[in-house]
Amino acid sequence: MQLTGGLAALFQPAGSAPLMHDAANGGYIHAPSPAQATTAAVLRAGYIANGSPENPTCFSVNLSSDRVRVALDLLDGLRQGQSLGALLGRRFERALHDRHPDAELDVFLEALRGEFPLRSGKLSDAEPGTPLELIEARSVIDGLALVQRATRPPAFPEYPFGASGLPDASEAQAKAMNEEVQRLLGIHDALADLAVAEAAHQTLAGNPERAGATLDAYAKEGFSPDPAVVRTPRSGVTLTHRLGLKLTSGLGPEHGSGLFRGNGPPAPRPSRRSTPGCPNCCRPRDRWPPWSAGRTPSTSGPAAARSPSSTSNSSRSTCCGA
Numbered sequence: 001m002q003l004t005g006g007l008a009a010l011f012q013p014a015g016s017a018p019l020m021h022d023a024a025n026g027g028y029i030h031a032p033s034p035a036q037a038t039t040a041a042v043l044r045a046g047y048i049a050n051g052s053p054e055n056p057t058c059f060s061v062n063l064s065s066d067r068v069r070v071a072l073d074l075l076d077g078l079r080q081g082q083s084l085g086a087l088l089g090r091r092f093e094r095a096l097h098d099r100h101p102d103a104e105l106d107v108f109l110e111a112l113r114g115e116f117p118l119r120s121g122k123l124s125d126a127e128p129g130t131p132l133e134l135i136e137a138r139s140v141i142d143g144l145a146l147v148q149r150a151t152r153p154p155a156f157p158e159y160p161f162g163a164s165g166l167p168d169a170s171e172a173q174a175k176a177m178n179e180e181v182q183r184l185l186g187i188h189d190a191l192a193d194l195a196v197a198e199a200a201h202q203t204l205a206g207n208p209e210r211a212g213a214t215l216d217a218y219a220k221e222g223f224s225p226d227p228a229v230v231r232t233p234r235s236g237v238t239l240t241h242r243l244g245l246k247l248t249s250g251l252g253p254e255h256g257s258g259l260f261r262g263n264g265p266p267a268p269r270p271s272r273r274s275t276p277g278c279p280n281c282c283r284p285r286d287r288w289p290p291w292s293a294g295r296t297p298s299t300s301g302p303a304a305a306r307s308p309s310s311t312s313n314s315s316r317s318t319c320c321g322a
Contacts, residue, residue, distance in 0.1 A: 002018070002019075003019065024048075029041055029044065032232045032233055033233045035201070035204070035205055036201070036229060038204050039197060039200050039201040039204055039229055042200055042204060043059075043061045043196075043197060043200060046059040047059040047060055047061070061193045061196055061197055062189075062190070062193055063193060063194065063197055063229075063230065067186070067190035067193065067194075068190070068194060068230050070187050070190050070191075071187075071190045071191045071193075071194040072194075072227075072230075074087050074088075074187070074191050075191075075194075075224055075227075078221055078222075078223070078224060079223055079224070083118070083144075083221055084143075084144050084191075084221050085118055085142040085143050085144035085145060086118055086140055086142075086143070087143065088142075088143020088144055088146070088147065088184060088187065088188060089116070089118065089140040089141035089142055089143035089144075089146070090140050090143070091143065091184065091187060092141055092143050092146065092180060092181075092184050093109060093140055093141060095180045095183060095184075096108070096109070096176070096177065096180055099176075099180065100176040100180075103172055103173050103176045104173070105173060105176060105177065107167070108166070108167065108169065108173075108177070109141070111165065111166045111167055112141050112146075112166070113139070113140070113141050114165070115161070115163045115165060115166060116141045116142045116143075116145045116146050116149070117142060118140060118141070118142040143184060143188075144188075146161065146181065146184065147184060147185060147188045149161050149162060150181055150185060151185065157178070157181060157182070157185075158174070158178050158181075159173075159174040159177045159178055159181075161181070191218070192218075194227055194229075194230070195214065195215060195218040197227075197229045197230075198211075198214050198227040198228065198229045199211040199212075199214050199215050200229075201227075201228060201229035202214060202228070205228075210225065213225070214227075
């Protein structure tokens with residue numbers, strides 16, 4: 001391996017041995033946590049073992065920031081009741097309108113909607129209060145059907161996408177629509193990559209049930225959980241609090257029921273020190289003042305300054321004594 005520039009002066013000075021490079025080595029993986037690094041390593045190993053120059057996309061998973069952001073937007077739409085076909089179709093139509101204003105691609109929308117109608121999840125009679133997004137979803141292209149037409153054999157990824165009823169397009173218009181179809185395929189692939197990565201992450205974390213539920217939710221356009229594989233764990237020291245509750249054994253079901261009478265007359269107010277079933281019940285406390293136990297009071301010092309009310313000769317208990 002031959003380096004140039006500043007790297008050569010730093011790592012390969014004059015007279016040093018040449019640097020060796022192993023083409024089969026996948027290199028290191030930088031991840032926010034060990035669990036995510038394990039997931040990335042497993043996915044990377046699958047790609048190295050199955051990828052080839054003839055099929056470079058086999059087992060390929062791309063979780064770059066822009067693709068993950070688009071996939072999370074699609075998941076938010078699925079949680080709100082939208083279908084995947086409507087979400088993809090709306091993105092495709094918006095891209096035709098915004099990215100190519102000079103191509104006048106809006107004239108193809110009605111024909112594309114007729115060729116790829118959104119049948120699944122269509123509302124026949126919208127009731128009052130129905131979200132506007134669900135009603136408008138009927139008037140967009142079925143983006144999922146367009147993706148399937150462009151990828152499944154016999155694949156038609158270029159305009160007119162295997163359809164015979166679409167109007168003629170100029171070279172610039174056809175090129176613009178082909179570009180947006182490829183961008184739509186990338187969006188759909190980003191969602192699939194996120195589903196595969198999340199399923200692998202949950203399986204390696206010991207949650208095969210959640211992995212299956214995740215794949216099922218993606219396949220059936222259900223309510224998918226928030227993917228944990230792209231969630232950055234918080235830094236810092238983890239602190240766990242554990243609380244224990246000591247209960248007294250041998251108590252019957254009616255123990256303490258006199259304290260709770262429902263809608264009946266109020267029960268006598270228990271002492272603030274009463275604890276039903278406490279094993280330390282009625283244990284006397286030390287008496288105060290000390291001369292209450294037979295000792296002679298002193299005429300000086302702190303005890304002499306106490307009020308008469310503080311020289312009670314009664315004994316108090318630690319639990320249920322009044």
